[in-house]
Amino acid sequence: MKNLLVLTSLIFLISCGSTTQEHTANTKNSNSETVYIYDQETNKKLKQAEDFINNDQYDKAFPILSELAKQGNPIAQNDIGVGYQYGFNGITDEKKAIEWYTLSANQNYAPALHNLGLLEFNKAKNDSDYKKALDYFLKAEKQNHYESISTIGIFYKNGIIFPKNLNKSIEKFKIAAEHGNASGQFNLAQAYYYGEGVQQDFKKALEWYEKSSEQNYEAATIQLAKLYFSGKGTPRNINKSIELLKPIAESGNATAQYNLSIAYRENNDNKNYSLWKNIYESNPKED
Template sequence: MRTHIGYLLIALLLSTHAQAEPDLPEEFHAAQPKMQLYMAYAEFKMAHYDVARKMWLHITGKGSGEAAFNLGILYEQGLGVDQDIPKARDYYLLAAEKGSRAGAYQVGLMHMNHPELVSAETATHWLTIAALDGDEDAADMLKSINLGDDAEDDPILKVRQLIAIGEVDQARELLIEMSEASPPDYVAMTRLAWLYETGLGVEQDIHRAGELFKIAAEGGNAEAQYALSVMYETGVGQLKDTDLAQYWLQQSAKQHYQLAVEKVGENGVSLP
């Protein structure tokens, strides 16, 4: 498979920026890549997009794939930077190349919404790798590409597609409907919480995001449990509580949520 020249150039940019970011805190420079990812994620959650971007640009080694994925998010959504879909595509490709399952999935989503930027062949390649690594969403996306299915039978996939093409109101309405169903869909509730936290297409409401993350976390959603742990850790969206931060981090890690597992390992704590 021929390497895309765009993300080769971005790889060089990442290397250049990694040399030094003098306005980043010293503790960030001294931290290991996994902790740097966590610190950048916390800055992103507080809407400090420029700081998060600089941190992600600095991260090298094993954390560089997830850093590239998050940089793609910034450019796709225009958070702290001018929206640049081709640049977002290049970051997602770089992330996939560096082993990020999230990056591989996003390459597939890019194909579905911007086929002029990502070919079916490229999307199929990366989605297959992610699916073989256990990513069920990637497997569903791969099926949609190969069989020409639409997203009607997969509401969460439909939501992701709607958000990607800018139909956020419709996506939000679908998420609310799924969240308020009986029983509630905690995956949908977690996606809705992200919308309120980032202010993507809605008025930013950290308090509401915190409420939704808490309900979804208590309902057993691992992603929400991790997000809630960060809120308790940072004091944004929840009152700061180190014990609760560790509790929800552990609950998420027990379900093998990757970011939580990495954070637990970084802390040197073994799962019971």
């Protein structure tokens, strides 16, 4: 289930191939319809921590979340888990991330259930591992956690644990997408792009890529740029493709860097073509 870079017929890299095209993500906030109500002081502290995180001030957010987490708040416990998993507090420690996720999940907090499932999913090697992941996602689905619902669609799409069922995968992707989940929107767009479980429709793919891209979902923005580059589902517009790719390329995304170089070459801009080709080629090569 690794995400792969593959070449299209237009020599334009996409974020993932047709057999590994689905995306799922960690969740920090509720991303579901379940409402969590706390006292005014707790809500104030959670909001303060969220503001610090949104401003990349993780050193200020961590003490607030740590205090609340130790008091048993499942939102803070999950956020501390995310912090340890990705090093938001300066320390990456998957074991501690799992400990905090588990404390939160034991209170049936859907994002923590999803995050535990995602850890199992990403390192799964056999059906037993995937079953552990699926169990977490199914528990979160009961709370209408849309990231988990989209992820369950991946299980159906690829025949993991469940028999392969493209109709069921589309059903899950649509539920998540129509409730504003960026991964679900991307996965549904991919289905329309490749014609998997639905009739191939580049215009509908474009529509769902746009919705996902509006939430800063990089994979969707890269695919959207690909549609503008190729003129599928929309009039061809190389400049629009460049406009979409450049911010992502500047942030270090290798796929966007390569695609941007190709777009500049297509626009007969040899200077920028060479610049971004060299930047892309300077990235460490995967084994």
